[in-house]
Amino acid sequence: MSESTTRRGFDRRKILAALAVGGGGVIAWNLVGRPDGGSQASTTAMSTADGVDSVVVGLSQEPTVFNPLMVHGEVDDGVLFSLFDPLVRMDPDGLVQPHLAAEVPSLENGGISEDGLRWRVRLRDDVRWHDGRPFTADDVKFTLELITDPDFRAWRTSGHTLVRDIEVVSPTELTWRMEEPFAPYLSFLTETFIVPRHTFENEADPNNAAFNQAPIGTGPFKWGARMAGDHLELVANPDYFGEGPYLDLLIFKYIPDITVLYTQFKSGGIDLVGQVYISPDNYDEARKLPGMVVEPVLASSVESFYLNLARPQFRELAVRQALYAALDREAIIGSLYHGVPQITETFMPQQSFYHNPDLPVQEYNPEKARAILDAAGWRPGSDGIREKNGVRLAFENSTTSGDHLREMVQQYLQQTFREIGAEMTIANLPPAVMWGDFWTQSRFDSVIVGSTYLIGADPDVTNRLHSKSITAQGGSGSNNAQYKNSEVDALLDKAARTFDVEERRKLYFRVQEIVRHDLPLLPIFQYKNVFGRSADIKGFEPNSNTRTESWNAASWYLANGDKQPGGERDPVRTSSRAGPVPRLLSQKKEG
Amino acid sequence: MLRFLLNRITQIIVLLVIVSVIGFFILNLIPGGPLAQYALDPGMTQADIERLKEQLGLNRPLYVQYLDWAWRLVQGDWGQSFRDGTSVLSVIGRHLFATLLLMGSSTVIAVAVGSWVGIRGATHRYSTFDHVATIAAMVALSIPTFWFGLVGIYIFSLQLGWLPAGNMYTVGDESVGDYLLHLIMPSVVLALVHIAIWSRYMRTATLDVINQDFVKTARAKGVSERRILMKHVVGNALLPMITLAGMQLPSLLTGALVTETVFTWPGMGRLFLDSISYGDYPVVMGLLMFSAILVIFGNLIADIAVAIVDPRIRLS
Numbered sequence: 001m002s003e004s005t006t007r008r009g010f011d012r013r014k015i016l017a018a019l020a021v022g023g024g025g026v027i028a029w030n031l032v033g034r035p036d037g038g039s040q041a042s043t044t045a046m047s048t049a050d051g052v053d054s055v056v057v058g059l060s061q062e063p064t065v066f067n068p069l070m071v072h073g074e075v076d077d078g079v080l081f082s083l084f085d086p087l088v089r090m091d092p093d094g095l096v097q098p099h100l101a102a103e104v105p106s107l108e109n110g111g112i113s114e115d116g117l118r119w120r121v122r123l124r125d126d127v128r129w130h131d132g133r134p135f136t137a138d139d140v141k142f143t144l145e146l147i148t149d150p151d152f153r154a155w156r157t158s159g160h161t162l163v164r165d166i167e168v169v170s171p172t173e174l175t176w177r178m179e180e181p182f183a184p185y186l187s188f189l190t191e192t193f194i195v196p197r198h199t200f201e202n203e204a205d206p207n208n209a210a211f212n213q214a215p216i217g218t219g220p221f222k223w224g225a226r227m228a229g230d231h232l233e234l235v236a237n238p239d240y241f242g243e244g245p246y247l248d249l250l251i252f253k254y255i256p257d258i259t260v261l262y263t264q265f266k267s268g269g270i271d272l273v274g275q276v277y278i279s280p281d282n283y284d285e286a287r288k289l290p291g292m293v294v295e296p297v298l299a300s301s302v303e304s305f306y307l308n309l310a311r312p313q314f315r316e317l318a319v320r321q322a323l324y325a326a327l328d329r330e331a332i333i334g335s336l337y338h339g340v341p342q343i344t345e346t347f348m349p350q351q352s353f354y355h356n357p358d359l360p361v362q363e364y365n366p367e368k369a370r371a372i373l374d375a376a377g378w379r380p381g382s383d384g385i386r387e388k389n390g391v392r393l394a395f396e397n398s399t400t401s402g403d404h405l406r407e408m409v410q411q412y413l414q415q416t417f418r419e420i421g422a423e424m425t426i427a428n429l430p431p432a433v434m435w436g437d438f439w440t441q442s443r444f445d446s447v448i449v450g451s452t453y454l455i456g457a458d459p460d461v462t463n464r465l466h467s468k469s470i471t472a473q474g475g476s477g478s479n480n481a482q483y484k485n486s487e488v489d490a491l492l493d494k495a496a497r498t499f500d501v502e503e504r505r506k507l508y509f510r511v512q513e514i515v516r517h518d519l520p521l522l523p524i525f526q527y528k529n530v531f532g533r534s535a536d537i538k539g540f541e542p543n544s545n546t547r548t549e550s551w552n553a554a555s556w557y558l559a560n561g562d563k564q565p566g567g568e569r570d571p572v573r574t575s576s577r578a579g580p581v582p583r584l585l586s587q588k589k590e591g
Numbered sequence: 592m593l594r595f596l597l598n599r600i601t602q603i604i605v606l607l608v609i610v611s612v613i614g615f616f617i618l619n620l621i622p623g624g625p626l627a628q629y630a631l632d633p634g635m636t637q638a639d640i641e642r643l644k645e646q647l648g649l650n651r652p653l654y655v656q657y658l659d660w661a662w663r664l665v666q667g668d669w670g671q672s673f674r675d676g677t678s679v680l681s682v683i684g685r686h687l688f689a690t691l692l693l694m695g696s697s698t699v700i701a702v703a704v705g706s707w708v709g710i711r712g713a714t715h716r717y718s719t720f721d722h723v724a725t726i727a728a729m730v731a732l733s734i735p736t737f738w739f740g741l742v743g744i745y746i747f748s749l750q751l752g753w754l755p756a757g758n759m760y761t762v763g764d765e766s767v768g769d770y771l772l773h774l775i776m777p778s779v780v781l782a783l784v785h786i787a788i789w790s791r792y793m794r795t796a797t798l799d800v801i802n803q804d805f806v807k808t809a810r811a812k813g814v815s816e817r818r819i820l821m822k823h824v825v826g827n828a829l830l831p832m833i834t835l836a837g838m839q840l841p842s843l844l845t846g847a848l849v850t851e852t853v854f855t856w857p858g859m860g861r862l863f864l865d866s867i868s869y870g871d872y873p874v875v876m877g878l879l880m881f882s883a884i885l886v887i888f889g890n891l892i893a894d895i896a897v898a899i900v901d902p903r904i905r906l907s
Contacts, residue, residue: 067676071643150642155635156634157642158634158636213677229858229865230857256861256864257855269757269758431623432621432623432870433622435631436626437623439630440637455634463634476637476638
């Protein structure tokens with residue numbers, strides 16, 4: 001529904017409301033609406049009569065964690081990116097850009113020593129916290145130390161645990177030592193938001209600090225109000241050091257049901273569909289909605305048919321190759337996912353600098369699949385299911401129950417696998433069960449899972465593919481396929497200590513080749529999220545290297561809004577992947 | 592009276608202990624738990640998960656966790672939400688208003704309309720009105736509320752555009768009228784079922800009274816029909832309804848899960864569902880105890896109220 005119809009509809013609602021209040025039109029009218037034009041504030045993505053530019057982002061999960069260092073979920077990220085800033089940011093092209101840091105530490109500028117052990121970070125001197133206090137190197141030191149405080153319920157600690165001897169050289173400079181060289185740390189820092197030391201000074205327990213419910217950051221938006229279970233309001237920070245913000249109000253609205261979320265997008269209740277975005281089966285309808293921009297955007301997660309290699313059925317490469325040959329990905333993407341996702345041969349997202357484009361392309365060929373199994377000695381038994389040395393080619397496949405698209409994929413694969421003599425049983429589980437010990441302790445036969453292998457945009461996949469990361473075998477990590485390849489191990493170890501990007505790229509190209517050959521996972525597709533927003537919202541830019549659509553709400557503005565980049569109306573800048581909005585960090589708002 | 596109260600209080604305590612033990616252990620039987628949602632986070636290691644388990648006290652034996660929880664509860668500490676970081680009581684408190692608003696208005700509609708339909712059905716027994724009301728009540732009871740909700744949204748929001756498709760208020764408006772507008776559809780949908788229940792009970796209760804001797808006596812005395820109905824019939828027919836109201840009190844505060852989800856109403860029903868799906872044990876347990884206490888007190892209050900209103904009943 002377009003904006004104008006929404007407005008008309010709203011006026012009609014107003015009248016109804018008036019009738020509900022007193023049965024009399026005119027007298028009740030004053031009771032209903034705020035006299036100063038507050039009545040229009042509800043039609044969203046609008047510059048209202050009282051000059052409040054606001055955008056309502058609809059989310060299907062509720063953001064509840066506002067201390068950015070505490071354990072939190074993907075959905076909290078949108079809020080955190082608006083309230084806080086990291087030292088460095090990952091831009092849409094996967095390149096690290098300075099943010100609170102004045103420069104990105106590198107070998108060239110001496111920010112990182114040749115051996116990768118000494119780090120030096122220089123900070124901006126013009127940043128203030130929302131309460132007016134200046135941001136300094138002490139805050140950074142405090143943040144990094146809090147993360148590794150054993151009593152603090154921190155989010156992931158990888159990388160941070162290697163940091164030693166943090167020294168504040170001056171208010172705008174600090175140094176530290178790394179226990180061992182760790183190239184991915186820069187990427188970890190892009191998702192490490194800095195918190196103000198002074199707000200924790202009088203807190204006995206950082207887990208219960210008042211800050212956690214009324215956070216103070218340096219970001220483009222300040223904490224406004226929270227209506228638990230419903231929505232969250234952030235208000236513009238006029239003193240933001242970077243570009244923007246142009247909006248006065250940023251609202252995150254929690255709508256638990258994705259059908260209701262989409263309905264409210266259609267009816268104008270929300271302006272921008274955030275996580276979990278628009279379901280691919282609504283894409284065809286959504287793209288035709290007038291006044292809306294609906295576009296699929298490459299995400300970084302890869303959907304795969306993920307195998308537990310400790311199972312005797314899957315130990316043999318031939319079986320994995322045969323199953324892959326029987327996987328009709330074109331049909332799955334085209335028919336079930338309405339052509340939205342992107343076919344892929346690797347875990348590495350295609351927008352990454354480290355993506356290897358030269359991997360062999362698998363084609364759907366059930367004949368070939370049968371031939372591979374025949375050649376490997378898997379003979380059909382009396383029921384048509386193949387066997388070898390007493391092992392039946394039968395397995396369970398699990399995924400999160402209630403995901404109807406995945407359930408259709410499963411049913412489809414069940415049929416095609418059956419045709420090559422493999423028996424797949426569907427055994428789905430609710431999310432909390434699925435991703436508990438069942439997943440982490442490798443108690444599954446096979447799963448269909450969408451995983452993000454990278455952290456930030458860093459290509460280090462030690463956690464996913466290194467043999468030391470198999471939890472079921474006493475390791476620590478998420479290599480739940482129990483994949484072991486000594487060459488991959490060596491390459492990953494080397495790459496994590498390599499700071500030269502070209503050199504690293506070669507190493508990860510080789511890793512992708514080997515994994516493509518070994519097939520611990522059968523790639524189905526790389527996800528695209530279907531983003532939807534009101535056409536009035538400008539300056540929107542997706543960034544697959546972050547986990548949120550709202551990573552850059554500072555740059556959003558309304559086509560008819562009071563505040564626009566450069567103070568002009570209708571600028572040529574639009575949001576598209578082809579032409580990213582330039583980061584004008586030094587440029588003040590309306591400058 | 593005192594003995595009665597003491598007796599009941601002892602029963603209540605025993606009941607609460609049983610409810611909490613069963614609830615706690617069933618909750619912990621569900622595999623996965625509160626940290627499962629982080630297992631897919633890029634860069635999250637098993638060591639991180641184990642550390643968080645330790646910090647949250649989830650790696651202790653189950654009975655220790657239960658005793659710890661129970662001991663704190665006795666001291667008035669309902670615990671802290673895993674998901675939210677705030678105290679369980681404040682989490683419940685923040686959702687209570689939404690639920691009270693929705694359930695309160697739907698109850699007012701249900702009681703008013705239901706009583707009227709019931710009484711009229713009884714006084715005009717076997718009339719067309721009575722038959723229509725009976726059939727309508729059966730239909731309302733048989734069709735799930737989410738169906739009414741979705742059809743309502745389709746007609747009044749998407750097609751006609753008269754009413755909002757959900758939410759408690761429009762962000763940025765929040766005037767009384769705005770609340771009322773958002774309240775219309777969910778409270779009516781929710782009231783449909785309650786009207787059906789309430790009208791059936793009211794009809795039966797009225798029929799029980801309507802042929803009693805005192806009604807005939809009143810009529811013989813020459814009291815007007817209107818006065819007979821209002822004073823003698825309805826007054827007495829309302830007695831069993833007090834018990835019904837007492838039984839419905841808990842649902843007034845624990846919310847309506849389905850309606851709240853369909854209309855994105857931030858109430859207690861949805862809080863319960865969310866807390867279970869996140870494995871937020873402290874909040875789930877808090878809600879469980881909260882509703883158990885409400886059920887018990889709802890019944891207790893109804894018993895006492897009936898005894899006060901009806902002198903024939905003595906509590907002993």
